[in-house]
Amino acid sequence: MSEILDDANAKQSAYWNGEAGRRWTAVQESQDRLLGGISSALFEAAAPEPGEAVIDVGCGAGDTTLRAAALTGRALGVDMSEPMLARARERAAEAGSPARFALADATLYDFSAEAADLMISRFGVMFFAEPARSFANLRRGLKAGARLAFAAWRHPDRNPWLMVPYTAALKRLPPQPPLPFDQPGPFAFHDDARVRDILETAGFSDVAFTTCEVELDIADGKGLEEAVDKALTLGPTSRALSDQPEAVRAEVREEIRATLAGRLNAGKVALGGTAWIVRARA
Numbered sequence: 001m002s003e004i005l006d007d008a009n010a011k012q013s014a015y016w017n018g019e020a021g022r023r024w025t026a027v028q029e030s031q032d033r034l035l036g037g038i039s040s041a042l043f044e045a046a047a048p049e050p051g052e053a054v055i056d057v058g059c060g061a062g063d064t065t066l067r068a069a070a071l072t073g074r075a076l077g078v079d080m081s082e083p084m085l086a087r088a089r090e091r092a093a094e095a096g097s098p099a100r101f102a103l104a105d106a107t108l109y110d111f112s113a114e115a116a117d118l119m120i121s122r123f124g125v126m127f128f129a130e131p132a133r134s135f136a137n138l139r140r141g142l143k144a145g146a147r148l149a150f151a152a153w154r155h156p157d158r159n160p161w162l163m164v165p166y167t168a169a170l171k172r173l174p175p176q177p178p179l180p181f182d183q184p185g186p187f188a189f190h191d192d193a194r195v196r197d198i199l200e201t202a203g204f205s206d207v208a209f210t211t212c213e214v215e216l217d218i219a220d221g222k223g224l225e226e227a228v229d230k231a232l233t234l235g236p237t238s239r240a241l242s243d244q245p246e247a248v249r250a251e252v253r254e255e256i257r258a259t260l261a262g263r264l265n266a267g268k269v270a271l272g273g274t275a276w277i278v279r280a281r282a
């Protein structure tokens with residue numbers, strides 16, 4: 001992996017190959033249900049056609065890669081997380097899917113053999129240290145005029161599903177730095193002007209944004225404990241907890257439980273989420 005990992009992205013690689021990647025892999029099925037509404041909006045915007053070659057960037061455990069491969073017959077998922085990609089490969093084998101996978105940093109991966117018609121990503125492109133450079137490399141995997149369509153979270157204020165648990169966690173955590181909005185992470189692409197600039201610098205054109213608003217049931221219909229478990233795996237909370245001792249983690253868990261209890265309704269803890277669906281052409 002080291003020869004295809006960019007130094008600047010090493011921190012993300014450690015995160016997605018460490019506990020976070022393992023936790024995401026463990027909850028993959030509920031995660032895919034949670035993000036189902038976003039996937040539908042993404043596929044509607046991407047409109048994959050039979051026979052088209054698709055690349056899925058930051059494909060994780062492969063949900064969108066498998067879906068693309070089922071629709072087109074040809075999809076390559078690229079991800080830097082070994083545990084998540086292992087799950088993707090397992091699922092492809094189980095499903096007899098034609099999807100292929102590559103374990104690599106998308107910033108350095110040699111896409112020249114691909115000549116894809118479509119590139120998609122469900123929340124896999126906000127983690128690049130130098131995004132314009134990474135997108136310039138991604139563009140090399142596309143035919144001239146090919147489509148790019150990806151989902152990225154909008155501002156935290158529009159994402160209570162992430163911020164309600166995080167705000168509860170902050171009550172029990174030592175003082176945390178402000179969320180690093182323009183740094184690699186779940187909110188790095190909240191600012192559409194910045195995203196447009198990144199894509200245009202990387203050589204993409206016809207950049208367009210639509211908003212996708214969804215309700216995300218972080219309990220997956222299974223009640224409060226499931227919601228608390230899920231909340232601890234979510235971006236800002238999971239990152240803030242990663243270097244905390246067990247005693248603090250236990251206090252945070254209690255605080256999140258108390259907060260989410262007030263939101264529980266018929267086994268669900270449904271909170272709002274808002275993403276950009278970004279489209280462009282190579």
Ligand SMILES: C[S@@+](CC[C@H](N)C(=O)[O-])C[C@H]1O[C@@H](n2cnc3c(N)ncnc32)[C@H](O)[C@@H]1O
Pocket residue numbers: 009012016031035057058059060061062063078079080081084104105106107121122123124125127128
């Ligand atoms: C939020 S997860 C999304 C995973 C998947 N697309 C999904 O929706 O379930 C972000 C993914 O991006 C991957 N990722 C982050 N930076 C990457 C990079 N530079 N190259 C390849 N994958 C990357 C991570 O390993 C992780 O699997």
